[in-house]
Amino acid sequence: MTIWMNTLTATLSIPNLGSSVPLLATATEGEADSALVLASVLLSLVVIYFASKLGGEICFRINLPPVLGELVGGVIVGVSALGLLIFPEGGATASDSLLMQFLQATSSLTPETAPAVFSAQAEVISVLSELGVIILLFEIGLESDLKELIRVGPQAAIVAVVGVVTPFVLGTVGLVYLFHLDIIPSVFAGAALTATSIGITAKVLSEINRLTSSEGQIIIGAAVLDDILGIIVLAVVASLVKTGEIQVINIVYLMISAATFLIGAILIGRLLRPFYVNLINQMKTRGQLLLVSLSFAFVLSYIAQVIQLEAILGSFAAGLVLAETEKRKELEEQILPIADIFVPIFFVCVGAKTDLSVLNPAIPSNREGLIIAAFLIVVAILGKVVTGFSIFGQPNLNKLAIGVGMIPRGEVGLVFAGVGSASGALSPSTDAAIIMMVILTTFVAPPLLRIVFSEPVPVPQEQQPNP
Amino acid sequence: MTIWMNTLTATLSIPNLGSSVPLLATATEGEADSALVLASVLLSLVVIYFASKLGGEICFRINLPPVLGELVGGVIVGVSALGLLIFPEGGATASDSLLMQFLQATSSLTPETAPAVFSAQAEVISVLSELGVIILLFEIGLESDLKELIRVGPQAAIVAVVGVVTPFVLGTVGLVYLFHLDIIPSVFAGAALTATSIGITAKVLSEINRLTSSEGQIIIGAAVLDDILGIIVLAVVASLVKTGEIQVINIVYLMISAATFLIGAILIGRLLRPFYVNLINQMKTRGQLLLVSLSFAFVLSYIAQVIQLEAILGSFAAGLVLAETEKRKELEEQILPIADIFVPIFFVCVGAKTDLSVLNPAIPSNREGLIIAAFLIVVAILGKVVTGFSIFGQPNLNKLAIGVGMIPRGEVGLVFAGVGSASGALSPSTDAAIIMMVILTTFVAPPLLRIVFSEPVPVPQEQQPNP
Structure with missing residues (x-):
């Protein structure tokens, strides 16, 4: 159901559709738009996989352990460098996140809705990371x-x-x-x-x-x-x-x-x-x-x-x-x-x-x-x-x-x-x-x-x- | 880090430890305790896997498609029956969730902290479900x-x-x-x-x-x-x-x-x-x-x-x-x-x-x-x-x-x-x-x-x- 609700909420947010009042209050009320949370999680995973493989492959080639490359890849996409993958517990906010800026540029995410999506995205990625270990x-x-x-x-x-x-x-x-x-x-x-x-x-x-x-x-x-x-x-x-x-x-x-x-x-x-x-x-x-x-x-x-x-x-x-x-x-x-x-x-x-x-x-x-x-x-x-x-x-x-x-x-x-x-x-x-x-x-x-x-x-x- | 922070927050919540003021404010401030979110996600996954296999196996044995069993298994653990796996978009709250009650009985979750953990758990499981499809x-x-x-x-x-x-x-x-x-x-x-x-x-x-x-x-x-x-x-x-x-x-x-x-x-x-x-x-x-x-x-x-x-x-x-x-x-x-x-x-x-x-x-x-x-x-x-x-x-x-x-x-x-x-x-x-x-x-x-x-x-x- 959520998949379709997402589409719906997204669809309804096209300005041309003439729907400024959200038709489906239950899906948006006080919570992050789940279509955008899914989109941000998908994007985060792509960033994570790219960083892990780029770092891992480079380390493998210079005869270092791939896991070191994954850590370094993480540093590069993380709070120390690109700011693509950052987490609120370090004090970061949605506006620090390059990922959220990218989402705002490419999707219907707005500066107002970004904080909720940012914190939901960080929550989901944190749990996935814990499931990882x-x-x-x-x-x-x-x-x-x-x-x-x-x-x-x-x-x-x-x-x-x-x-x-x-x-x-x-x-x-x-x-x-x-x-x-x-x-x-x-x-x-x-x-x-x-x-x-x-x-x-x-x-x-x-x-x-x-x-x-x-x-x-x-x-x-x-x-x-x-x-x-x-x-x-x-x-x-x-x-x-x-x-x-x-x-x-x-x-x-x-x-x-x-x-x-x-x-x-x-x-x-x-x-x-x-x-x-x-x-x-x-x-x-x-x-x-x-x-x-x-x-x-x-x-x-x-x-x-x-x-x-x-x-x-x-x-x-x-x-x-x-x-x-x-x-x-x-x-x-x-x-x-x-x-x-x-x-x-x-x-x-x-x-x-x-x-x-x-x-x-x-x-x-x-x-x-x-x-x-x-x-x-x-x-x-x-x-x-x-x-x-x-x-x-x-x-x-x-x-x-x-x-x-x-x-x-x-x-x-x-x-x-x-x-x-x-x-x-x-x-x-x-x-x-x-x-x-x-x-x-x-x-x-x-x-x-x-x-x-x-x-x-x-x-x-x-x-x-x-x- | 989160894993250990979790343990920490959990550890600090033992009353005997004499730590009523959270030592680590950043991890708990306004957000759901991530140790409990992880615990609730783990438990939700166990419930989901149990429901899917029980339903799937029964359907297989009576010559029905296993996926029907997974749907029925979901109905049984969901909002219509046991209330183990429920979602806020249906209007449910933490107190309706049997899973949250189980967590309250077995962990340091309290009725006050339950709503935040409940909504985080539902968010994570919803994203996992969307990743599933x-x-x-x-x-x-x-x-x-x-x-x-x-x-x-x-x-x-x-x-x-x-x-x-x-x-x-x-x-x-x-x-x-x-x-x-x-x-x-x-x-x-x-x-x-x-x-x-x-x-x-x-x-x-x-x-x-x-x-x-x-x-x-x-x-x-x-x-x-x-x-x-x-x-x-x-x-x-x-x-x-x-x-x-x-x-x-x-x-x-x-x-x-x-x-x-x-x-x-x-x-x-x-x-x-x-x-x-x-x-x-x-x-x-x-x-x-x-x-x-x-x-x-x-x-x-x-x-x-x-x-x-x-x-x-x-x-x-x-x-x-x-x-x-x-x-x-x-x-x-x-x-x-x-x-x-x-x-x-x-x-x-x-x-x-x-x-x-x-x-x-x-x-x-x-x-x-x-x-x-x-x-x-x-x-x-x-x-x-x-x-x-x-x-x-x-x-x-x-x-x-x-x-x-x-x-x-x-x-x-x-x-x-x-x-x-x-x-x-x-x-x-x-x-x-x-x-x-x-x-x-x-x-x-x-x-x-x-x-x-x-x-x-x-x-x-x-x-x-x-x-």
């Missing part, structure tokens, strides 16, 4: 090996804990003693150094065919634990800033719910496996495997989201569980095109939301931040690189690669910066320093990861490792 | 044969014109002379009888493997022309209602833009084909075929949308053009899983938005409508069934099947009802009669189509061979 983690889970993950569990746990404690302590102490910052902003900046961005590393590992190596599985396992530790650190720091003390009950709550969720999802998933396979075999209509599997992933994502964890933990757990069924190979094949169209939305949006203006040394207020940033970047990299060497024994492991795999902070650190700045705990320069640290670790990790894994294995990336 | 028509275009479509063009044009004129004249004249309605509401109701819903028929044809038959291609061609004629009829009727006269210039504008668009898209697409194949062969990163092809489809959809046509005409034209390249087979394979996850959203939403309460004869005000509805349904079916027999010669064509394929009015008629009712041109009973006509033709066509095509060809529709 959910599907990415589902795919990573599917490609992971639960037995291998459990086998490397102890090492992953060491890597995760060392990788949270080292940068946190180094960062906080360094800021207090070297830069004479107050305790609270120092703790905040230290906390921002803790959590690894699982998406970027996992994508690079997948691109260079190292996801299923022992190192790859340790990195993934540690990054998942890191994510949970990061949530706990954030809760601790947030309550510290707010009340001046640490509320033990929340930490206990978060730890218990995370452990219960992950173990519970895997155990219940294992119990349900025969039912799942049987259900899919019984079903006769198109898409049964995908829809049942994605529904399972979305249910776990929903649960993870509402118990204050992250949606991506749910889809990762779902992927892990379904990887152990006989449907794994077929599901991997079918999820591939879906990941192809959803995942770039996530990476391009991460790039598009990154504001590079904080890196400009010509702006005086950035300079103090640049010095702190340099310190944070060193700590961020060193604090994670050491993690691999915290694994004793295991001489065959590429320990440097493990540490490097933990470097990217991605979106996680940006949240700390956002929270810190909004709460008044961070000065603008420290805030900018955290953002710079995030940008640099995110962009530096993919090429570094390729280098430390030396030559990529010569298997083409599209190929499934078949039994 | 865009992808469906792209797939249909890919599976169609442009040469065959051009060959059957004259027949399709006859079918389209006869199928617009017959029900319009019969309906309008019948209402004026048999039911003594005024001219304007009669014209409105007559106009509502004109346009075929291409989505439902195309899906059924595809399900029974008749899409590429001559009959199938005539139906698709006629339905596409019908869609354009429908837009023109709507413009004419709307201007008639508004000004009491018909504005020839708009009709000319719409006809020229439709013809220019379709012919132009196909000609330019043909010119660009070697470039397209070459571009994809040059690209080295994952998903290149899909992203380039979908971008092409989205650009054409955008253009169709902003020149007052429909987005689906653009994606259909894109599919037609790409079907003639050497990438067709590969693209068809890759688009399959994407259609599998997007298309059910469209059909379930069509069902969910259908309000069956107008069919209840226990409500006195429905009774007058039911009589008019019975008349409209007869005209709607007869007016389209005759179209096949308007093709002279061609004794081998299944003419009944062509007419039956044109029966479903789907969403198109609902727009007429909505416009008519909002403009005051239609009385509530005539309005309800149009809605009933739409419901019945939509639901009756899929099984009828199967019957008139007698036995389905015995090719299994799920063609992935399992080892």
Whole structure:
């Protein structure tokens, strides 16, 4: 119905049609015109796909990971450069959006109706981007090996804990003693150094065919634990800033719910496996495997989201569980095109939301931040690189690669910066320093990861490792 | 960033955390909490997939088209029954939505924050549903044969014109002379009888493997022309209602833009084909075929949308053009899983938005409508069934099947009802009669189509061979 309503509203807006009073009040009343929202979403997707492929192809040709190209492509179309793809949470309005200007020039969008369409478009693209990372983690889970993950569990746990404690302590102490910052902003900046961005590393590992190596599985396992530790650190720091003390009950709550969720999802998933396979075999209509599997992933994502964890933990757990069924190979094949169209939305949006203006040394207020940033970047990299060497024994492991795999902070650190700045705990320069640290670790990790894994294995990336 | 911001906002809303002042004002200010929007979209998708598969599987087992099951599944979860999946344009609010109540029970959603989350969720699902029908028509275009479509063009044009004129004249004249309605509401109701819903028929044809038959291609061609004629009829009727006269210039504008668009898209697409194949062969990163092809489809959809046509005409034209390249087979394979996850959203939403309460004869005000509805349904079916027999010669064509394929009015008629009712041109009973006509033709066509095509060809529709 909406499709036609759109046409109608559009049709009625031709001035010649002589219809200044909207005939269909219900479709336009106080809401964004859905024809224009659809048009703007279509255009945004074209921009995203163009940016992701242009960046990806260029990076591939100069032997850098394609995902880095997607991030850079996002930066170019995003708030830092062209302003084609921008989001209201950065404070942007419809008039800043080149996309909205293009729509105004080509469609019936007016400056009056633009804000509603802009915010609806940003909302839809944000959700698609979140679905992108959910599907990415589902795919990573599917490609992971639960037995291998459990086998490397102890090492992953060491890597995760060392990788949270080292940068946190180094960062906080360094800021207090070297830069004479107050305790609270120092703790905040230290906390921002803790959590690894699982998406970027996992994508690079997948691109260079190292996801299923022992190192790859340790990195993934540690990054998942890191994510949970990061949530706990954030809760601790947030309550510290707010009340001046640490509320033990929340930490206990978060730890218990995370452990219960992950173990519970895997155990219940294992119990349900025969039912799942049987259900899919019984079903006769198109898409049964995908829809049942994605529904399972979305249910776990929903649960993870509402118990204050992250949606991506749910889809990762779902992927892990379904990887152990006989449907794994077929599901991997079918999820591939879906990941192809959803995942770039996530990476391009991460790039598009990154504001590079904080890196400009010509702006005086950035300079103090640049010095702190340099310190944070060193700590961020060193604090994670050491993690691999915290694994004793295991001489065959590429320990440097493990540490490097933990470097990217991605979106996680940006949240700390956002929270810190909004709460008044961070000065603008420290805030900018955290953002710079995030940008640099995110962009530096993919090429570094390729280098430390030396030559990529010569298997083409599209190929499934078949039994 | 959003993912983590979500977690953050969610985390901060645990009362124990002692954070009543939102730390991150930018993320929550006046907008729906994006963590909860994501959670509600995930839940909506699970509901949609469950409804589509449950309905589809049941229909398959009783030898009805699965798409009918998806529509019925949508009705069951939608506004007519469970109220799980409802949309504000029907006048529903957050408190009517069972999904929102479930979210309130399981997450940090409150009655105060529910309306914003509800409208954002509905917005996202509506766009996903529109993307669903865009992808469906792209797939249909890919599976169609442009040469065959051009060959059957004259027949399709006859079918389209006869199928617009017959029900319009019969309906309008019948209402004026048999039911003594005024001219304007009669014209409105007559106009509502004109346009075929291409989505439902195309899906059924595809399900029974008749899409590429001559009959199938005539139906698709006629339905596409019908869609354009429908837009023109709507413009004419709307201007008639508004000004009491018909504005020839708009009709000319719409006809020229439709013809220019379709012919132009196909000609330019043909010119660009070697470039397209070459571009994809040059690209080295994952998903290149899909992203380039979908971008092409989205650009054409955008253009169709902003020149007052429909987005689906653009994606259909894109599919037609790409079907003639050497990438067709590969693209068809890759688009399959994407259609599998997007298309059910469209059909379930069509069902969910259908309000069956107008069919209840226990409500006195429905009774007058039911009589008019019975008349409209007869005209709607007869007016389209005759179209096949308007093709002279061609004794081998299944003419009944062509007419039956044109029966479903789907969403198109609902727009007429909505416009008519909002403009005051239609009385509530005539309005309800149009809605009933739409419901019945939509639901009756899929099984009828199967019957008139007698036995389905015995090719299994799920063609992935399992080892």
